Amino acid sequence: MAKHKIFSMSFKSVYPHYVAKAERKGRSKAEVDQIICWLTGYSETGLAHALDAEVNFEEFFDEAPALNADRHLIKGVVCGVRVEEIEDALMREIRYLDKLIDELAKGKAMEKILRKAP
Template structure:
């Protein structure tokens, strides 16, 4: 089976779209970074390093220091697919991130986005 195109795309090429989506709705780059760091366990410095290295999505999630165990609480639909039903682990992680950014853009409070 061939890999999905998103796996080989650099995380840095999509990251500005996450930020733009959030900022259009009055949210901040800092909040986007907080979500990414919460989900993956990267520190701010490690996140910036991954962006500079143009790391692809598959590697970005494979090298994540500590995927947050609370991410299993993320439920809902992204791109017409229920995130909790996605079988492939890397795709599920990508969709978890998409869902969190969607929630941010929809005005949800950070405490709820971060499943506290």
């Protein structure tokens, strides 16, 4: 099976788009970072190092310290595909992140984005 082109893209090249999407809707870079750290287990310092190292998406998720055990609670559609039905594990992780950033941009409360009980 051919690898998706996004797998080899550097995470750093896409990260500014996540931040811009959030900021256009009045949200912050800090909130984007909080989401990424929640999903992947990276600390703020670890995230900064991954960005500086220009790792690709595959490396970014492979090297994630602790993928959040509650990420399976992320449901919905991204790019016309239900994230919970994506078979490729790496693509599902990428789409989980996309979905969380979409929720942030749509004004959803951070507690709900991070799947915390009220």
